[in-house]
Amino acid sequence: MSEVIYKKPDSLSDKPFHYCPGCSHGLVHRLVAEVIDELGIADNTVAVAPVGCAVTADEYFRFDTVQAAHGRAPAVATGIRRALPDRFVFAYQGDGDLAAIGTAETVHAAARGENISIIFINNTIYGMTGGQMAPTTLPGQVTQTSPYGRDPYTQGYPLHICEMLSALNGPTFLTRTAVDSVPHIRETKKAIRKAFSYQLQGKGFSLVEVLCACPTNWGMSPTDAVRRITEEMIPYYPLGVYKEEV
Amino acid sequence: MAYKIILAGFGGQGILFAGKLLAYAAMLDGLQLSWLPSYGPEMRGGTANCHVIISREPIGSPIITNPDALIVMNGPSLDKFEDQLQPGGTVILDSTLVGRPVKRGDVDTVCVAATEIAESLGRKGLANMVMLGAFLKKTGLFPVESFNVAIKKMLGENKQELAEANITAVSAGFNAV
Amino acid sequence: MSETVLMKGNEALGEAAIRSGCRHFFGYPITPQTELSAYMARKMPKIGGTFLQAESEIAAINMVYGAAAAGVRAMTSSSSPGISLKSEGISYIAAADLPCVIVNIMRGGPGLGGIQPAQSDYFQATRGGGHGDYHLLVLAPNSVQEMACLTADAFNLSEKYRIPAMILGDGTLGQMMEPVDFSALPKPVFAEKPWATNAMGGRRGPNVIKTLYLLPEELEATILEREKKYDFLRENLQRYEARFTEDADIILCSYGITSRVVETAVRELRNEGIKAGIIRPVTLWPFPEKIFKQVRPKAYLSVEMSMGQMVEDVKLACECRVPVYFTGRTGGIIPSPAEVIAKVKEIHREVCAVV
Incomplete structure (x- = not known):
């Protein structure tokens, strides 16, 4: 008699992820799906997918999903939220989507205290288009569009989204986590659960920024990529809770 | 035939409201009408005007190029619209504020010291109503009684005191001609 | 019974939308359509509806996209330069076959242009504006009464055929007042929306609203399918x-x-x-x-x-x-x-x- 001790969450479909080896998207998708299963809210969930590598998230998630235009996920989520006040609504966005083209939508959804949750994948690069400089690309980081390394003098400095949003009155829970180690992955799941619970309690806007790896576009092996999160990203983007209203 | 009125003056004189009142009175009379305001920066401190057309037939263009009547409450408006008036048309002008006489010889002019009269009533802001009173007397477009009903209805239950003040001002204008 | 009132075109349009069951309005200020937003801001909170002033035209149209995907009657309005900004979202809404009503109270262009009435967005309205093979249902009122009646039609038709509808007015129609009889409004006819992403509860599987098709054959098939609808509308919906x-x-x-x-x-x-x-x-x-x-x-x-x-x-x-x-x-x-x-x-x- 065998016993099931580990299984795919019900909220994930059977379709294999198309993500590259070592990419963090699959991992974070799974964490999101686990939390939704644990909270028992799949039947009540509407997700908003971004433009970026996670654009086809609807193929993996087993709940209603709306694909947004690039950067507009918080606005689309707002529309859904206002139309369906009793549903659970979250957006899943990358750094180019959330912090460059969609900065206005992000900041204003946060400022309104819109009762939605956002999962923010920060991997310091545009993945889907093949590795261009993102708003979160680190100084000195080489990308297709910063081939000599990001030079803050001409290309500006990265955006610290959690720090920025923490200056607003609207958000109630803002945190930055990482997926570079098992403890950090566990913390990420806890953070997602907390963010989602905040929404379920009607507490308003929450965002979990997850420092993630993009080995392909970083030109690294998956293990080196994880090490980069630990050694380069976490020092620049300190982990922790930036806002937490009880 | 359509009767075409341009009301014009400074923003803040209640030009648009006076036009609305004429439109509203026409609607209560079962007539066809259109009310078209100037909009934009003109509204703030500059000149304001509105076009009111009243007709028994459906109204084509709501834009007036040759008005039958001109109700003017400042000099610049007289400068702007005097030439457009139909021959034989009517000008009602606020002689307190318009510093010059009408140049055209082929139009009918009524000068009424509307702002002064309104001030004497203690309601400077109702010079527009004094002008309408003079206009009604001159043109006979609506009987004063039915116009007063329009004022009361348009201002609604909660503003009957203001409606009475408006009616008094209309009456003062009516009697000043 | 006749319910004739004296109203501005912009306000009559707003009232007609509310009477047509629209409870979600997402706006952004721009002359000469602002009275419509102001009207919705006054009315919506009193009837349990949503009025939201977005951070941009882009956000407003995407809120409409979200609300329409969720299955409600949603609306946004703007004037020419703002419609240019909305065009991205309009293309997505058309691609997702979502119903909604978009109002353009046209002013002079190109660029910031002016604020006085114009009709220079005809190409934008009828030829696209946004990218891709798509059409809007475009209705052009010529009186305050029609501003109201065509708005009611726009909601019904948009929902029936799952096509975004545009009311193409201009500054004059928006600003002018005429008597309008709301008893003459077409009655709302609500369509079933089994496709709406309003959460799975009760349904067998998830609904997805999407516009990305990476396989050309798949994308072409969706376009050809939509074109059949356009052909039907070309044949059956001409009004003059x-x-x-x-x-x-x-x-x-x-x-x-x-x-x-x-x-x-x-x-x-x-x-x-x-x-x-x-x-x-x-x-x-x-x-x-x-x-x-x-x-x-x-x-x-x-x-x-x-x-x-x-x-x-x-x-x-x-x-x-x-x-x-x-x-x-x-x-x-x-x-x-x-x-x-x-x-x-x-x-x-x-x-x-x-x-």
């Missing part, structure tokens, strides 16, 4: 008003507020013995081309507040069998009946000359 066309030598074509200038001009021309007629498209897309097959004028004249945009559709509709002329003013100027009359007389001399 035709007057004095039977014996007309010259038929004037115009829509919206300009059609009222033309109406005045044609009455005068008829009084002078010139046989002028009117075709007023009410649907700009689908363009009412059928009526052009039934009339036999010696010439057409398209009168617009632009440099000549609808004139192209007039040429296509009449297949250039007779000369098609254009006259108009732009930049915020409304042509006068006298200008139109002068142009018709000039054409009349050319095409009706006694040989």
Whole structure:
């Protein structure tokens, strides 16, 4: 008699992820799906997918999903939220989507205290288009569009989204986590659960920024990529809770 | 035939409201009408005007190029619209504020010291109503009684005191001609 | 029972939307449509609806996208430059086959242009504006009463055919007041929305609203499927008003507020013995081309507040069998009946000359 001790969450479909080896998207998708299963809210969930590598998230998630235009996920989520006040609504966005083209939508959804949750994948690069400089690309980081390394003098400095949003009155829970180690992955799941619970309690806007790896576009092996999160990203983007209203 | 009125003056004189009142009175009379305001920066401190057309037939263009009547409450408006008036048309002008006489010889002019009269009533802001009173007397477009009903209805239950003040001002204008 | 009230076009449009079951309005201020937003801001909270002033036109249209995906009647409004910003979202809404109503109270362009009335967004409304193979249902009212009635139609048709609808008005129609009888509004007819992403509960599997198809064959198939709907609408939804066309030598074509200038001009021309007629498209897309097959004028004249945009559709509709002329003013100027009359007389001399 065998016993099931580990299984795919019900909220994930059977379709294999198309993500590259070592990419963090699959991992974070799974964490999101686990939390939704644990909270028992799949039947009540509407997700908003971004433009970026996670654009086809609807193929993996087993709940209603709306694909947004690039950067507009918080606005689309707002529309859904206002139309369906009793549903659970979250957006899943990358750094180019959330912090460059969609900065206005992000900041204003946060400022309104819109009762939605956002999962923010920060991997310091545009993945889907093949590795261009993102708003979160680190100084000195080489990308297709910063081939000599990001030079803050001409290309500006990265955006610290959690720090920025923490200056607003609207958000109630803002945190930055990482997926570079098992403890950090566990913390990420806890953070997602907390963010989602905040929404379920009607507490308003929450965002979990997850420092993630993009080995392909970083030109690294998956293990080196994880090490980069630990050694380069976490020092620049300190982990922790930036806002937490009880 | 359509009767075409341009009301014009400074923003803040209640030009648009006076036009609305004429439109509203026409609607209560079962007539066809259109009310078209100037909009934009003109509204703030500059000149304001509105076009009111009243007709028994459906109204084509709501834009007036040759008005039958001109109700003017400042000099610049007289400068702007005097030439457009139909021959034989009517000008009602606020002689307190318009510093010059009408140049055209082929139009009918009524000068009424509307702002002064309104001030004497203690309601400077109702010079527009004094002008309408003079206009009604001159043109006979609506009987004063039915116009007063329009004022009361348009201002609604909660503003009957203001409606009475408006009616008094209309009456003062009516009697000043 | 008649419910005639005196209202601005913008406000009548808002009231009609509410009476049509719209409870979600997402706006952004811009002259000359602002009264509509202001009206919704006053009314929506009192009836349990949503009025939200977005951070941008882009956000507003994407909120509409979200609300429409969730299955409710949603609306946004703007004026020309704002519609350019919304065009991205409009393309996505069309691609997702979502119903909604978008209002453009046109002003002069290009660029920031001006704030006075214009009709220079005809191409934008009927040819796309956003990217890709798509159409909007475009309705062009010419009175305050029609601002109300066509808004009610727009909600019903948009929902029935899952196509975004646009009310294409202009600054004059938005700002002017006329009596409007709300008892004449078409009644709301709500369509079933089994496709809505309103959460799975009760359904077997998830619903997805998406616009990305990475396989060309798959994308082409969705476009071809939508084109069938467009063909159906082209065949069945053409609306127009035709007057004095039977014996007309010259038929004037115009829509919206300009059609009222033309109406005045044609009455005068008829009084002078010139046989002028009117075709007023009410649907700009689908363009009412059928009526052009039934009339036999010696010439057409398209009168617009632009440099000549609808004139192209007039040429296509009449297949250039007779000369098609254009006259108009732009930049915020409304042509006068006298200008139109002068142009018709000039054409009349050319095409009706006694040989």
